[in-house]
Amino acid sequence: MSNDIFVITEHMDGKFSDVSFEMVGKAKELAAALGGQAVAVVLGGGVDVNGFASDSTIQVDDPALAQFNPEACGKVIEALAREKSPRLVLFGWTATGMDLAAWLSARLGQPCVAYVKGVSLDGGGLTVSSQVYGGKMVAEVAPQGDMAILAVLAGSFPVEAGQGSTAASQIASPVPLDGLKVKFVEAIKPAAGDVDITAQAKLVSIGRGIGGKENVELAEELAQALGGTVSASRPVVDAGWLPRTRQVGKSGLKVKPKLYLMLGISGAPEHLEGMKSAELIIAINTDKKAPIFNVAHYGATADLFEVAEAMLELL
Ligand SMILES: Cc1cc2nc3c(=O)[nH]c(=O)nc-3n(C[C@H](O)[C@H](O)[C@H](O)COP(=O)(O)OP(=O)(O)OC[C@H]3O[C@@H](n4cnc5c(N)ncnc54)[C@H](O)[C@@H]3O)c2cc1C
Structure with a gap:
């Protein structure tokens, strides 16, 4: 040894x-x-x-x-x-x-x-x-x-x-690598043209609290004003409101942005697995007992739509 x-x-x-x-x-x-x-x-x-x-x-x-x-x-x-x-x-x-x-x-x-x-x-x-x-x-x-x-x-x-x-x-190679039973067929990459959320410095991440596909645009406007991109929790992706390439968490992507602004995400362990290392986590949630407040550096017990509109105005 x-x-x-x-x-x-x-x-x-x-x-x-x-x-x-x-x-x-x-x-x-x-x-x-x-x-x-x-x-x-x-x-x-x-x-x-x-x-x-x-x-x-x-x-x-x-x-x-x-x-x-x-x-x-x-x-x-x-x-x-x-x-x-x-x-x-x-x-x-x-x-x-x-x-x-x-x-x-x-x-x-x-x-x-x-x-x-x-x-x-x-x-x-x-x-x-x-x-x-x-x-x-x-x-x-x-x-x-x-x-x-x-x-x-x-x-x-x-x-x-x-x-x-x-x-x-x-x-x-220290061993012969001929006659392998496993063959490489194809690398399937994320949908072309979509952004790589793992490479973004600022993410506005939306959860089920966003309510519906029609409200995603508000998050996109906010992300754009901040110079970032929109990511999401799994329910948002499962509902088809955003593509799978935007999912953060256990069965999604692991991100480490400078800013992770969370709108209506509860903070389930499977989500935290993908974003806990973000440098600055800000959570907006109407439920003051939401587990995300144990992890976020800053938080507001508030309606995400009111906060997003107010931020947009300021920006
Ligand atoms: C094997 C496995 C893998 C998984 N992988 C992932 C994964 O990769 N990523 C992931 O995210 N999840 C994953 N999940 C699912 C995870 O357990 C949670 O169900 C999910 O993260 C919850 O998403 P959410 O916070 O958006 O929704 P919810 O838990 O429903 O939370 C919605 C939050 O929005 C708040 N809210 C509602 N309306 C408003 C409003 N107007 N303003 C402000 N706040 C509001 C509510 O108070 C609530 O806290 C996985 C689960 C399993 C079992």
């Missing part, structure tokens, strides 16, 4: 996800405490791999890794983990990370913790905080054994700590 910490990074369209940098930053801190190395692992080519603050970066290039393929990625990570025996293997708790963390855990017979929000190594003992019951509770667990696999929620650690300029070394 080594004291190294592997971070399985994620990239798409030539760009690494924020959670990759978050994990590298945390891995550096943990590896320093253990006397090991934080190793960023990059699967596939076509991306600038020299931007991590890791102790080392390994890029595995192979045609089978050109597009996400859980079988190919799983086999490579398994081979690397068997060869180097890292103390921890970190994945993002994302669509791809869920797949791979579970694969690795099953293949190696090592414990896996999902929904990870925190990791500490007190006196060498590993304690992991994991968000359970849709974010209502946090469980602290102590995975046993020489290796643990952790799937980390985006927004848990600072991005900046993982950004740097470590030069990567390229290696060929």
